[in-house]
Amino acid sequence: xxxxxxxxxxxxxxxxxxxxxxxxxxxxxxxxxxxxxxxxxxxxxxxxxxxxxxxxxxxxxxxxxxxxxxxxxxxxxxxxxxxxxxxxxxxxxxxxxxxxxxxxxxxxxxxxxxxxxxxxxxxxxxxxxxxxxxxxxxxxxxxxxxxxxxxxxxxxxxxxxxxxxxxxxxxxxxxxxxxxxxxxxxxxxxxxxxxxxxxxxxxxxxxxxxxxxxxxxxxxxxxxxxxxxxxxxxxxxxxxxxxxxxxxxxxxxxxxxxxxxxxxxxxxxxxxxxxxxxxxxxxxxxxxxxxxxxxxxxxxxxxxxxxxxxxxxxxxxxxxxxxxxxxxxxxxxxxxxxxxxxxxxxxxxxxxxxxxxxxxxxxxxxxxxxxxxxxxxxxxxxxxxxxxxxxxxxxxxxxxxxxxxxxxxxxxxxxxxx
Numbered sequence: 001x002x003x004x005x006x007x008x009x010x011x012x013x014x015x016x017x018x019x020x021x022x023x024x025x026x027x028x029x030x031x032x033x034x035x036x037x038x039x040x041x042x043x044x045x046x047x048x049x050x051x052x053x054x055x056x057x058x059x060x061x062x063x064x065x066x067x068x069x070x071x072x073x074x075x076x077x078x079x080x081x082x083x084x085x086x087x088x089x090x091x092x093x094x095x096x097x098x099x100x101x102x103x104x105x106x107x108x109x110x111x112x113x114x115x116x117x118x119x120x121x122x123x124x125x126x127x128x129x130x131x132x133x134x135x136x137x138x139x140x141x142x143x144x145x146x147x148x149x150x151x152x153x154x155x156x157x158x159x160x161x162x163x164x165x166x167x168x169x170x171x172x173x174x175x176x177x178x179x180x181x182x183x184x185x186x187x188x189x190x191x192x193x194x195x196x197x198x199x200x201x202x203x204x205x206x207x208x209x210x211x212x213x214x215x216x217x218x219x220x221x222x223x224x225x226x227x228x229x230x231x232x233x234x235x236x237x238x239x240x241x242x243x244x245x246x247x248x249x250x251x252x253x254x255x256x257x258x259x260x261x262x263x264x265x266x267x268x269x270x271x272x273x274x275x276x277x278x279x280x281x282x283x284x285x286x287x288x289x290x291x292x293x294x295x296x297x298x299x300x301x302x303x304x305x306x307x308x309x310x311x312x313x314x315x316x317x318x319x320x321x322x323x324x325x326x327x328x329x330x331x332x333x334x335x336x337x338x339x340x341x342x343x344x345x346x347x348x349x350x351x352x353x354x355x356x357x358x359x360x361x362x363x364x365x366x367x368x369x370x371x372x373x374x375x376x377x378x379x380x381x382x383x384x385x386x387x388x389x390x391x392x393x394x395x396x397x398x399x400x401x402x403x404x405x406x407x408x409x410x411x412x413x414x415x416x417x418x
Contacts, residue, residue, distance in 0.1 A: 017333035021078045021312060024344070025062050025326060033063075034117035036073035036315075044070025044321060051098045051324050053355040055348025060167075062094070062326030065104075065318050073120045075313025078330070081113035085305045089174040090337045091130055091312075092329040094345045096167035099322025106161075106316070106323055107131025107143050110330070113310025120313060125150075127306045130172045132161030142182060142189070144172060146198060148303070153198045159190045166353060169327070169345045173334060174304050185349075186341045194303045201300060205291040213289075218282040228275040236270075239263040 023029065025048060037043070044067040054060040065072050095106040109126040116124070129145040129152070142159040145152050159182055162168040171183035174194075181191040195201060245261035253259065314325060327344040331337055 017331065017336060018082075019329070019331045019333070019336065020082055020309070021076070021328065021330040022340070023076065023328040024059075033074050033076045036075070036118055036120040038073065038119050038121040039071040042071050044072045044318070046072065046074055049324060051096060051322075053098070053352055053359050055351035055355070059344075060326065060348050060352070062096075062324045063314070064324045065316070065321040068321050069319055070317075070321065071122075072314060072316040072318065075111065075115060075117045075120055075311050075315075077113065077115070077117070077311045078309075081308050081310030083305065083307045084174070084176075084309060084332065085302070085307070086176055087332045088176065088334060089304070089306075089309070090171065090329070090331045090334055091128065092169065092171040092327070092331075092337050092341065093131070093325060094167050094169045094327040095132065096165070096324045096326075097134070097163075097322070098165045098324065099320050100165055101134050101163075101318065101323060102320050103135040104316060104318030104320065104323065105131070105133050106325075107133060107314075108325075108328070109313050109315050110309060111311040111313065112306075112308040114308070115311045115313070117311070117313075120315060122315060122317075124315070127309060128172070128174075131170050132168075134161065134163055142170065142184070144180070144182060146194075146200075146303075148198075148200050153200060156197050156199070157190055157192070166356065167324070167326075167345060167349065169341050171337060171341070173337075176304055178301065178303050180304075186338060186346070200303050201298065202296040203294055204297050206294040207289045208292045211290045213287045217287050218280060218284055219286055220280050221283050222277040223280040224275040225278045226275075230273045230275075234270060234273050236268045237266055238269045240266045 023032070029048070035043075035046070044065055046063045047066045048061050049064040050057050050060040050062070051064065063074065091108065091110060093108055097106060107129055108131050109124075110128040110130075111120075111124070111126050125147065127147050129143055131143060132141070133143050134140050140161055140163050142161045144155040144159070147153070161170075162184060169183075169185050171181075171186070173181040173183070175181075178194045179192065180194055180197075182189050240263065241261040242264045243261075247259045247261075251259050309330075312328060312330060316323075327340070329337055329340055331340075
């Protein structure tokens with residue numbers, strides 16, 4: 001009986017779960033996605049590609065940014081908008097920065113159903129922004145931004161993103177108990193409370209504006225010992241004339257001025273005298289400003305909720321193009337999202353890594369061969385130049401011998417003897 005109940009419970013849960021959007025970028029994807037024209041000539045184009053290395057040449061095809069230093073904006077609407085009230089929201093996708101991205105976004109934005117897709121741009125209002133952002137060495141983080149009452153709220157925690165060239169999976173889970181979880185490659189990276197990790201609400205407590213630290217409040221743990229006095233022989237000069245120095249024999253007082261010995265550190269110098277410290281009998285500890293309930297704090301058990309979720313898109317700027325986005329999923333079922341991840345990214349990741357390593361090894365060998373060939377050409381050129389120099393030296397030597405043996409030279413020699 002228990003087994004039947006468990007089976008029925010599981011069946012009901014699966015039946016109640018829903019996939020709102022799923023994109024593998026197979027046939028017909030162009031009919032679902034709309035590129036924005038807002039940026040005009042500054043807009044970059046997407047192409048369908050599995051990239052330079054992959055697990056499956058067809059299954060791993062995704063949207064790839066194709067032009068450097070461009071804005072990218074493309075979106076897709078769901079078959080029907082929905083509200084996540086009372087249910088879990090899962091947003092998941094994969095991205096591969098095979099171009100070794102130096103500065104650019106790799107995140108998605110979740111919009112309401114009234115998004116103007118043709119005019120989508122950086123200032124278009126969204127519900128959620130989620131995913132990696134990389135720029136130089138300082139910025140390598142996962143954005144989790146919620147729009148709440150018209151304001152975009154950034155997470156207060158630092159979640160580091162992956163910065164290699166392989167495909168990685170990013171998952172955001174928002175639950176109806178106002179908690180969240182961020183997963184990378186199907187493993188939890190961060191979690192917590194929406195209220196604690198974002199500034200959705202005014203603080204519960206504030207410092208009491210009426211409270212002030214008493215004037216006689218003593219926060220000094222240690223004080224000077226009033227009984228301690230400075231020794232009479234303490235005050236000596238820090239530097240003294242070198243007693244071993246002697247005036248040079250050739251020193252001329254009239255020409256060089258009056259001679260003075262150089263100064264050296266005084267071995268008797270003890271530094272500035274300070275009285276020893278003792279425990280302060282009047283010490284009361286650090287004064288803590290008392291807090292009171294914040295009258296502006298209003299609890300909200302619906303921080304997680306969006307009444308209209310109807311589109312998802314990529315709105316990016318990339319200096320170096322080449323990022324590939326794939327396996328986009330929006331659902332209310334965490335288990336389904338996990339299985340979807342394993343059936344897509346999970347099946348390809350090992351083969352992709354192996355192909356990448358093989359390609360890297362082939363490129364390394366090619367570079368070594370090219371370097372070897374270049375060096376051989378340089379050595380051959382150097383040997384040829386050395387041979388030419390030797391030939392020139394030989395020719396010059398022969399010319400000198402010929403000059404010495406010439407009749408004119410003999411005549412000059414005889415004339416010299418006469």
